[in-house]
Amino acid sequence: xxxxxxxxxxxxxxQILNAAMKEFALKGYKAASTNQIVETAxxxxxxxFHYFSNKQGLYFYLYDYxxxxxxxxxxxxxxxxxxxxxxxxxEMFLIKLRLMxxxxxxxxFLIAANVEEATEIKDKLNSLNQEIIRxxxxxxxxxxxxxxFRSDIDPSKVLDIIIWTIEGISNKVQAQENHIKAEELRNxxxxxxxxGYLEILRKTLYN
Numbered sequence: 001x002x003x004x005x006x007x008x009x010x011x012x013x014x015q016i017l018n019a020a021m022k023e024f025a026l027k028g029y030k031a032a033s034t035n036q037i038v039e040t041a042x043x044x045x046x047x048x049f050h051y052f053s054n055k056q057g058l059y060f061y062l063y064d065y066x067x068x069x070x071x072x073x074x075x076x077x078x079x080x081x082x083x084x085x086x087x088x089x090x091e092m093f094l095i096k097l098r099l100m101x102x103x104x105x106x107x108x109f110l111i112a113a114n115v116e117e118a119t120e121i122k123d124k125l126n127s128l129n130q131e132i133i134r135x136x137x138x139x140x141x142x143x144x145x146x147x148x149f150r151s152d153i154d155p156s157k158v159l160d161i162i163i164w165t166i167e168g169i170s171n172k173v174q175a176q177e178n179h180i181k182a183e184e185l186r187n188x189x190x191x192x193x194x195x196g197y198l199e200i201l202r203k204t205l206y207n
Contacts, residue, residue, distance in 0.1 A: 002061055005051035016041045016048070018105055020062055025108040029059060029118040056121060063113055063125070066106045067132060073099055075139060083145035085159065086198050086206075089166050092140065093194055096170060137163070148206050158205045165197050 005013065019040035023032045034055055038045045052058040077095045082088045100107050116125055146155040169190075 002051065005061075008051075016043065016051075017062065017065065020058055021066070021105050021109040024059060024062065025105070025112040028112060029055075029116055029121055034058075059121060060124070062109060063128065066110050066113075067128075069103065069106060070099060070110070071132075071136065073102075078140075080142055083143060084148060085141070085144045085162060086202055088140070088144075089162060090194065090198060093166055093170065094191070097190070150205055150207055153205060161205065162201060165201060166194075169194055169197065 005016070008016075016037075020037045023037050023040070027033070032055075034045060034048060037058075038048050041048075048058070052061060074092075074095055078088070078092060080088075082091065113125060114129065116122060141159065144159075146158075149155050149158045
């Protein structure tokens with residue numbers, strides 16, 4: 001069915017995707033209305049289900065679309081020649097903030113999906129999310145210079161601590177009401193806070 005959707009012109013595709021992402025992000029899966037989606041997108045309900053088999057099919061198409069867009073852009077910007085994982089994660093954090101500003105509707109949808117409780121989709125969402133996290137971390141840790149770490153600490157534990165710190169700050173940013181603007185990143189309070197934590201990690205975990 002999705003192949004018929006992909007045959008539409010790009011502008012019409014985006015109208016439908018944006019309408020659906022906004023509705024699911026605002027109301028969650030159960031309360032989201034396909035009637036509202038088609039009204040916002042300017043199409044008939046029959047046409048929506050001509051492209052997608054049902055509400056669940058639409059939701060998971062959106063999920064895959066959002067993940068693909070973000071990960072392609074994210075990993076396309078990472079400098080894997082940077083072997084110091086703290087410096088690499090610093091740049092990853094900035095990339096993520098830029099993407100939040102670039103794709104606000106997509107991030108709103110993914111944040112809502114991350115806490116979705118609807119029983120008919122929760123298990124599949126959790127499974128997909130765990131797979132994405134696992135694959136992403138494998139890519140993030142490519143060619144990391146573990147010789148920089150203290151020799152008396154297990155390198156895997158060093159990486160866990162760094163990950164938890166970065167994720168904590170990222171979650172704090174995502175919880176803010178307004179998306180951070182790209183021009184505010186490098187000199188903003190968020191980056192200063194991140195650098196403070198990274199300095200503590202360097203002093204604690206590095207040689």
